Amino acid sequence: MVKNSHHGGSKTLGKLFQYYLPAKTHRTYSCLHCRAQLANHDELISKSFQGSQGRAYLFNSVVNVNTSAAEERVLLTGLHEVADIYCECCKTLLGWKYEHAFESSQKYKEGKYIIELEAILTLNALQTNQLKLKTTERRGKSMNDILRYLSYLNVQLDHIDQLNIIHVAGTKGKGSTCAFTESILRQYGYKTGFFSSPHLIEARERIRINGKLISKEKFVGYFWQCYNAICNAVQQSTEKEPLYMPFYFSFLTTMMFYVFVHEKIDVAIIEVGIGGELDCTNIIKTPIVCGIASLGLDHVKILGNTIEEIAWQKAGIFKKDVPAITVPQVPSAMDVLFERAKEKHCQLTIAPSLNHYTNYPFSLSLAGDIQEINASLAIQLVFHWLSARAGKSYNELLEAPLSKEILQGLATCRWSGRNESVTTNTATYYLDGAHTTESIEQCKNWFMNSISKQQTSTRNILLFYCSNDRDPEVLLQPLMTCKFDCVAFCSPVTSMTIDGNSHTDTKSSNDQWRAKVDMSGEIGRLSLHVAAFEKLWLSTLENQTNMPSIHCFHTVSQALAWIDDSKSLKPSVLVTGSLYLVGAVLKLLDGNDNDE
Structure with missing residues (x-):
């Protein structure tokens, strides 16, 4: 059964839809495909959630949507009863409504709405x-x-x-x-x-x-x-x-x-x-x-x-x-x-x-x-x-x-995020937004040359992510000769406000972890990264023992916290595979105060 959320009529931006938001500052969120308004900025709770297609926003209320029948679904934060929501004008699947949460810590979401970032237009949204x-x-x-x-x-x-x-x-x-x-x-x-x-x-x-x-x-x-x-x-x-x-x-x-x-x-x-x-x-x-x-x-x-x-x-x-x-x-x-x-x-x-x-x-x-x-x-x-x-x-x-x-x-010349090194109190980061086979090869050579000049040996860590339209196995292949001590796969999201275990050690619980996540979502994407790395390690390296410890993180803030807690003295961390991952790391490292 499909329910209409609002009635009435208004014409704006060349489109007819059911409800018009009179935002004083014009700060509204609209459907990417038909421009129907969906929510006022005042209704936004958080921009740091994970949807089925990556990053998503949580709203108190939305307009111009139809809601499907509710069903139980396993999400990143556990079992929920949710109802899919669709744009009332163009029928695009936007996200879902939380009808019921089975865990007490998730009760605050009941009656709230998740809208995929890919489905909305905002002042700073990145469409694919x-x-x-x-x-x-x-x-x-x-x-x-x-x-x-x-x-x-x-x-x-x-x-x-x-x-x-x-x-x-x-x-x-x-x-x-x-x-x-x-x-x-x-x-x-x-x-x-x-x-x-x-x-x-x-x-x-x-x-x-x-x-x-x-x-x-x-x-x-x-x-x-x-x-x-x-x-x-x-x-x-x-x-x-x-x-x-x-x-x-x-x-x-x-x-x-x-x-x-x-x-x-x-x-x-x-x-x-x-x-x-x-x-x-x-x-x-x-x-x-x-x-x-x-x-x-x-x-x-x-x-x-x-x-x-x-x-x-x-x-x-x-x-x-x-x-x-x-x-x-x-x-x-x-x-x-x-x-x-x-x-x-x-x-x-x-x-x-x-x-x-x-x-x-x-x-x-x-x-x-x-x-x-x-x-x-x-x-x-x-x-x-x-x-x-x-x-x-x-x-x-x-x-x-x-x-x-x-x-x-x-x-x-300054050009951030390309062959850039940043030293903090706890680590030295080597950041390059390489996302093609050729650029990853160049990135690897730069990283290996850089760490070869270090006077003391330290642990080498790979922090990696690639987007849905790229093959992680192809991009990870050139990096297999770097002999990383640890490999971390991380979504290019700076932080989010969900609870639960935010970090999974896949070396010890890989199968159990994979079984718990929604493979169509961002965490499912990370599991593909893990599988690609394991396949490459077992098929391309003579020494199949001593596989690096593999870790997965929902957010960059969690990954950096893990690196900060590293027992190694100032590990060398290569961040690559995605400019969005590099940007998220830089944002947390420099506080986003630079106007250069």
């Missing part, structure tokens, strides 16, 4: 790529939508052309390349704008002016200017030409262009989100120069299953008569890049290795061999941009010494 980019058709429409959003913000393509854009795509290293490029141009005295994704801790990281996050006050101000204008446009749209509220990345891309135009920057360094051909950022018509960082297999469900298909998508940012630069690639990918360059009537060149420059060796602030490749690409992007700025054609000058501005920019 599968939801954001569900079909190629939708991705193409989102580019056209961004042009419409910007027109309602009085931003035209001519304004965007005046940003003197450097546009960079790639699988691994595009963010670091952009960071190097921005740092160098800032040393030359130019006012820079830098757009990157994803963020590690907060959304403000994605939009930087002169290397710094825009202030919270400015971010909020720009947000509401964009949000209100787009809302008005959506409300005024017609059935013949409908306009819908943007997805998260589309909104931030729109906001980025709006901010950069209003901040009157000299140069915009823009990192592609996913792919290139159909990426939201690819509304740019006349960038100054384009770059393609190292390519590999990633986002295959969206971009294609082969390196050639991925190269084709990345090269979609090439523009007629706009120079393009790439780095050495596998031959098949390089062939596609040159074919696309010919198709789009642009000249493609390959950045030289760093040791070709007269000043080499010189200091790079970012560690790891891959950063030499990224730095050389950044240098070439800067050379092309400066030449265009001066109205000159670019001639490659490897023999000339690099300027002091370039050397200073390379030496002082």
Whole structure:
């Protein structure tokens, strides 16, 4: 039996639904798919719960939902009687309602609602790529939508052309390349704008002016200017030409262009989100120069299953008569890049290795061999941009010494979460958001090289997580030679307010632990990590004894507490597999007070 939760009628954001929330601050939570409002921010109890698809929010009450018949279900916190809840407008499964808790400690949840983070729109929710980019058709429409959003913000393509854009795509290293490029141009005295994704801790990281996050006050101000204008446009749209509220990345891309135009920057360094051909950022018509960082297999469900298909998508940012630069690639990918360059009537060149420059060796602030490749690409992007700025054609000058501005920019660049080491009173953390086979291999080499320089031996710990669209066995494979003493698998959630055992030692109770969890949920995901590691250990290593102790944690705060309690003197902890995991660790390590 299905029950309606509310009645009445209201039209808002171009959609009809049963109940409208008159939030004074507009801080409401809405259905991701149809934008029907679900809850007022005042009804939010906690953002730190686990749903069947990962992170979830707990609310006192919700609106515009239908509720199914209740049933007993084993959840992370024990046995509960719950009823699934669905969006009344689009029928999307949102989460569940706690009808009855069998444990006294869980009674406070009765009558409360869990909504999956993937199902709602909030100011800082991260939608999955599968939801954001569900079909190629939708991705193409989102580019056209961004042009419409910007027109309602009085931003035209001519304004965007005046940003003197450097546009960079790639699988691994595009963010670091952009960071190097921005740092160098800032040393030359130019006012820079830098757009990157994803963020590690907060959304403000994605939009930087002169290397710094825009202030919270400015971010909020720009947000509401964009949000209100787009809302008005959506409300005024017609059935013949409908306009819908943007997805998260589309909104931030729109906001980025709006901010950069209003901040009157000299140069915009823009990192592609996913792919290139159909990426939201690819509304740019006349960038100054384009770059393609190292390519590999990633986002295959969206971009294609082969390196050639991925190269084709990345090269979609090439523009007629706009120079393009790439780095050495596998031959098949390089062939596609040159074919696309010919198709789009642009000249493609390959950045030289760093040791070709007269000043080499010189200091790079970012560690790891891959950063030499990224730095050389950044240098070439800067050379092309400066030449265009001066109205000159670019001639490659490897023999000339690099300027002091370039050397200073390379030496002082900051790019958090990539080959980054942080030392605390209890451990040394080596953090890298590697999430492809190639980048994990680079990460492993960096970690092994770093710990080889330590004067005293210590325990080595792996803290690992990878998202649902990636195979943990594939990503763990390169790390098997690191000889970790302990391996910990952890959801990329900083903390949560549930009780019960938050840490399970799988070495002694692996089978029992697996039997207790819901395999469709996040803890089920961790059990797949455990199984992958055990399989690799038994199949690839000659010494099948002395398997590292394996641990699982629901939250990063629990994992760090366990590391702090380690009997080893300052263990070396490699954190990798996911930028979201790295971001959660950094958030707890630095207190999230940094505006750099």
